[in-house]
Amino acid sequence: MHAMQYEITLPADYDMGIIRTRVATRGHLLDDFPGLGLKAYLVRERGDGSPVNQYAPFYLWAAPEGMNSFLWGPGFQGIVHDFGRPVVQHWTGLAYEEGPASGAAPVGATRRRTPLGEGAPPGEAVADAVARHAREARRDGVVASALAIDPRHWELLAFTLWAVGEAPADEGDRFRVLHLSAPGRELLGAGRQW
Known part of the structure; x- marks a missing residue:
């Protein structure tokens, strides 16, 4: 599993209805994309618990x-054409879990980044994080949750989809889910990824 996200930060007075229309008219195009586990079409809006207007799709790739x-295909070229080429962040997958609300459509998402301490042995820190992730994925309202790592910066990433209207405030960055494409969700596997 590979996690990937790009963030397109928009002007403070940007009409986010444009993004909503974009997702409503184009989101279905990845509903059967080969190799895609899931794509959450995410937005944050300034003044709604966010300091910025942002379109920030999040992907979990099965392959x-x-x-x-x-x-390298036409899908991403549409983003490049309309918004310029964003930085694409990616992380190596550590664990994936379906939550108690896995049958529900997600309405919110959270992203929490946690640096591994410089003195922390990576194997122990990752094992602890995977165990904690498995427990956290069993919370009420969790649709699905992934844990990944960027070994370049030694940063853990926890991404969770929520079925409840407001994701918990202490979970990091909060987003609204406009659409979920999940053609290969079952291919993401369960538990740790090694």
Whole structure:
């Protein structure tokens, strides 16, 4: 599993209805994309618990070939054409869990980044994080949750989809989910990824 996200930060007075229309008219195009586990079409709006207006799709890829096909194909070129080429962040998958609300459509998402302490042995820190992630994924309202790591910066990333209207405030950055494409969700596996 590979996690990927790009963030398009928009002007403070940007009409976010444009993004909502974009997702409503184009979101379905990845509903059967090969190699894609899931894509959450995410937004944050200034004044609604966010300091910025942002379109920030989040992907979980079941296979790197799918990710590469998207990045080098026409799908991502539409983003580049309309907004310029954003930085694409990506993380190596550590664990994936379906939550108690896995049958529900997600309406919110959270992203929490946690640096690994410089003195922390990576193997122990990752094992602890995976165990904590498995417990946290069993909370009420969780649709699905993924844990990944950026070994370049030694940063853990926890991404959770929520079925409840407001994701918990202490979970990091909060987003609204406009659409979920999940053609290969079952291919993401359960539990740790090694």
